[in-house]
Amino acid sequence: MENRSRIQVPVLSRAGEGVRPELRHAPGRLALSDTIAIIDIGSNSVRLVVYEMLARAPSQVFNEKEMAGLGRQVASTGRLAEDAIEMAIAALVRFRILCEAMQVGEIRVIATAAARYAKNGPAFIARAEEAIGQPIELISGGREAELSGLGVISGFDDPDGVVGDLGGGSLELISVKNGAVGQGASVPLGGLALLDRSKGSLKAAEKIVKDELDKLPQLTAMRGRDFFAVGGTWRALATLHQRRANYPLNVMHGYAVPTKDAADFVKLVERADATVLDAIEAVSSARRPLLAYGALVLDEVIKRGKPRSIVISAQGVREGLLHEQLPAEQRLADPLLQAARDYNLLRARDPRHAADLIEWTRGIIQTAGLPQDEPPGRLVETVCLLSDIGWRAHPDYRGEQSMNVIAHAYFTGVDHVGRAFLALTIFLRYAGLKASSPAAAGLKTLLSPSLFARVTLIAAIFRVAYLLSAGMAGILPRIKASCVDNRLLLRFPDDLAPLASERVEGRLKQLARLLEREF
Numbered sequence: 001m002e003n004r005s006r007i008q009v010p011v012l013s014r015a016g017e018g019v020r021p022e023l024r025h026a027p028g029r030l031a032l033s034d035t036i037a038i039i040d041i042g043s044n045s046v047r048l049v050v051y052e053m054l055a056r057a058p059s060q061v062f063n064e065k066e067m068a069g070l071g072r073q074v075a076s077t078g079r080l081a082e083d084a085i086e087m088a089i090a091a092l093v094r095f096r097i098l099c100e101a102m103q104v105g106e107i108r109v110i111a112t113a114a115a116r117y118a119k120n121g122p123a124f125i126a127r128a129e130e131a132i133g134q135p136i137e138l139i140s141g142g143r144e145a146e147l148s149g150l151g152v153i154s155g156f157d158d159p160d161g162v163v164g165d166l167g168g169g170s171l172e173l174i175s176v177k178n179g180a181v182g183q184g185a186s187v188p189l190g191g192l193a194l195l196d197r198s199k200g201s202l203k204a205a206e207k208i209v210k211d212e213l214d215k216l217p218q219l220t221a222m223r224g225r226d227f228f229a230v231g232g233t234w235r236a237l238a239t240l241h242q243r244r245a246n247y248p249l250n251v252m253h254g255y256a257v258p259t260k261d262a263a264d265f266v267k268l269v270e271r272a273d274a275t276v277l278d279a280i281e282a283v284s285s286a287r288r289p290l291l292a293y294g295a296l297v298l299d300e301v302i303k304r305g306k307p308r309s310i311v312i313s314a315q316g317v318r319e320g321l322l323h324e325q326l327p328a329e330q331r332l333a334d335p336l337l338q339a340a341r342d343y344n345l346l347r348a349r350d351p352r353h354a355a356d357l358i359e360w361t362r363g364i365i366q367t368a369g370l371p372q373d374e375p376p377g378r379l380v381e382t383v384c385l386l387s388d389i390g391w392r393a394h395p396d397y398r399g400e401q402s403m404n405v406i407a408h409a410y411f412t413g414v415d416h417v418g419r420a421f422l423a424l425t426i427f428l429r430y431a432g433l434k435a436s437s438p439a440a441a442g443l444k445t446l447l448s449p450s451l452f453a454r455v456t457l458i459a460a461i462f463r464v465a466y467l468l469s470a471g472m473a474g475i476l477p478r479i480k481a482s483c484v485d486n487r488l489l490l491r492f493p494d495d496l497a498p499l500a501s502e503r504v505e506g507r508l509k510q511l512a513r514l515l516e517r518e519f
Contacts, residue, residue, distance in 0.1 A: 033105040035061060038318040039095055039132060043071025043114035043190055044168030044232065044290075046088050048095040049318055050104055056154075056330050057339040058322055059410060062102065066091035070124075071114035071169035075188065075196040080118045085127070092131040108321060109136045112144055113169025113190060141186025145172035147320030149181035152228045154323035154335065155253065155315035155412040157378075161226030161308075162218055164301060165316050166234055166294060168192040173218040176228070179331070182221070187212040189297055191233050191290030198293075202270065205293055209300045222305030226256075230316040233294035236283040238312045240291075241265050248442025251408060253314035254415045262310040263302050269295035315412065336413035337378060340385035343409075348388040352473035358384045360476045361461050367482040368515050374451060375421050379414075380458065383425045387462050388471050390430055399431030403440060420446040421455055428459035429466075433510065453514075460511040467504050475499075488512040488519050 034053040039046070047065040051058040068087040070080050099107055109132055115121040116138060129136050139147070148165035153176055165172040169190040175182035188197070189212055198205035213219060229238070235252050242255065244265075249255075257265070270292055283291065298310070323331060345351045358381050365372070365380075390402035407423040414422070420443040427440055433456055444452055469475040479499075480491040488511065492500055505519075512519035 033103070035102065035104045036106045036322070037095075037099050037102075037104045037108070038321055039092070039107065039109040039134075040318055041070070041088065041092075041109065041111040041115060041128060041136070042167050043074070043112060043170070043192055044069060044287075046070075046091045046095075047318075048098065050099070050102060051322065054322060054325055055338070056326065056333040057335040057342070057412060058319075059342075062098070064095070064098070066094075069168070069192060071117075071167075071190060071192040071196075073196060074114055074118045074169065075193045078117075078119045080114060080120055080124055085124055088124075089127055089131045092128055096132050107132075107134050109134045110317070110321070111136050111138045112317075113141070113167060113186075113188070113193070116140070117169065117188070141170060141172060142184045144170070144317060145174040145184025145186055146181055147317040147324070148172050148230050149174040149176045149184065150320030150323045151316040151318065152176055152230065152313050153179055153181070154319050154331075155313055156228070156311075157334070157336070157413045157415075159226065159228060161228055161311070162222040162305065163228045163230060163313070164234075166190060166229070166231035166297060168290075171212075171297060173216060175218060175221045182218075185216050185218050187216070189213075191293045194293045194297070195290065202292055202296060205296055206300075209297055213300050213304055219301065219305040222301075222307045224306070224308055226309055226311050227301065227305060227307035228311050228313045229298070230313045231294075233287060233290050234298065235312060235314070236287045236291060237266070237269065237294055237298070239283060240269070248439070248445060249407060249416055249419065251416065251419065252312050253412065254419070255312040256415065257310045259302055259307055259309055263299065266295035266299045266302070270299065334378060334413060336382055336411055336418075337385070339409070339411050339413075340382040343389055344385040347392075349391055349471040350473050353388065353469065353471050353476075354385045356469070356473055356476040357387060357462070357465055360465055360479075360481060361458060364461055364481050364483065364488075364515075365457075367484070368517070369483070370454075370457075375418070375454060379418055379421055382414075383422050383458060386422060386426055387429060388466075390426070391471065399427045399429075399435060400437060400439070402430055403427035403443070407439075407443060417446055417451070420444070421451060424452070425455045425459050425462075428456060429462040433460055433463070457511075457514045460507070460514050464504065464507045464511055467501075467507060468499050483515060483517055486518055488515055488517040 035050055036054055037048060037050045039048050045065045045067050049060055050062040052061050066087060068084050070084045070088055073081045115124055125136050125138060149163045152159050152163045160177050162173060162175050167190045170186050171189040172184060172186045174184035189209060194205050197208055238252055238255050344354050361384060386406060390398040393401045403423045406426055407419055424440060424443050428435060465476055468479060478493050478496060482489055509519050
């Protein structure tokens with residue numbers, strides 16, 4: 001008897017084949033030929049990341065890794081371990097199949113410290129190229145530092161500081177300022193390399209780290225600037241720090257820790273058995289043995305560099321590879337605004353409405369004589385672009401759902417204060433100015449009282465604007481809103497006068513009170 005429960009999955013041989021015609025060009029559908037995959041053969045992990053397209057604010061389509069540990073014996077034996085090689089090769093074969101299934105348009109493969117230092121590195125690269133079916137770029141330490149710096153430039157709003165990329169085999173350091181990278185350095189202080197070189201002794205590792213870091217002028221360039229920490233071990237430390245502090249936003253990128261706080265925490269990790277730390281289950285078992293070594297390196301970096309703060313970057317070498325391929329004008333674009341424009345295009349009822357709302361909101365704020373730099377204008381523009389992303393949800397949940405999407409979105413170019421500003425403004429826009437929830441209360445702790453007051457004000461403006469316009473373009477420009485002397489005034493053309501309903505009047509009075517005006 002035929003098994004009718006079996007599901008037949010069509011195999012796609014060309015982009016779009018097997019997809020219903022009406023979906024091929026639907027908003028938000030992947031243009032498969034535009035996707036780009038980067039495979040990073042590192043000392044600790046072999047990772048595949050597929051991006052939607054080459055863009056200033058690329059979205060990740062797929063992210064997978066294998067903790068092969070290629071670099072765990074290179075320092076002592078000079079060779080990649082055979083079992084690690086087999087794990088890496090198996091991962092590459094699997095990644096090749098996945099890329100074919102996703103019909104990835106372009107694949108780039110790089111290999112870093114382990115393959116760079118090992119005597120059998122060339123033989124491994126030859127096998128790896130056969131496994132993945134692509135040429136592999138074996139990058140130098142200087143090239144790795146440069147790409148890490150470009151990755152941070154692509155992920156932050158005008159970063160100024162020193163980037164430190166801690167992998168399994170090496171540590172790269174490079175200065176970033178004004179959208180450019182300086183001279184990079186690479187030393188064999190990755191977690192696996194340090195564990196191997198020290199024979200598992202933290203005391204021996206401390207001397208190794210001090211000797212290596214004493215050679216580096218990049219650390220003196222860090223004083224009073226930010227240190228951008230790149231790499232899985234440092235992200236794992238930041239995860240533990242967030243959990244220990246009961247931090248309200250579970251996002252790594254842009255997580256900033258004052259230097260003294262970071263120094264105290266890494267000393268705690270160095271002294272303690274990492275397995276007894278609270279929330280250790282949040283860190284993968286493969287990374288746990290490396291936590292103390294990553295903490296040790298960060299401790300010595302802080303002592304020598306004396307940075308202003310430690311800022312975690314989820315972007316590094318892979319995003320640097322993408323960034324350097326962009327035309328010069330696209331590199332200069334604002335990644336946060338670009339991502340917000342994409343959200344507006346895909347999710348707003350009428351994407352043109354955002355431009356009307358930006359001008360309407362700015363007009364009220366300017367005529368009220370309010371400061372224009374808290375928050376920066378780019379955040380006001382961004383929140384206008386995100387203001388209608390939740391309309392498809394049930395009305396009772398639009399606020400919570402939109403807040404959660406924005407707070408945890410794959411945004412770059414924004415710090416955690418900015419994320420909280422954006423998320424809370426849209427939450428109050430949907431849920432009401434007096435609404436609250438545990439998540440909203442947590443995000444509120446990231447904002448100053450004056451910035452939260454601006455959140456409430458902009459949400460109040462939105463609540464008037466959407467009641468008047470229904471989210472459609474062309475109406476707000478015809479309704480003049482301004483503060484004149486001690487009053488908030490709205491001027492309607494005759495044909496739009498019926499929009500001035502009792503409900504609109506109630507929201508206008510609420511807005512006027514926040515502006516300390518009469519209505």
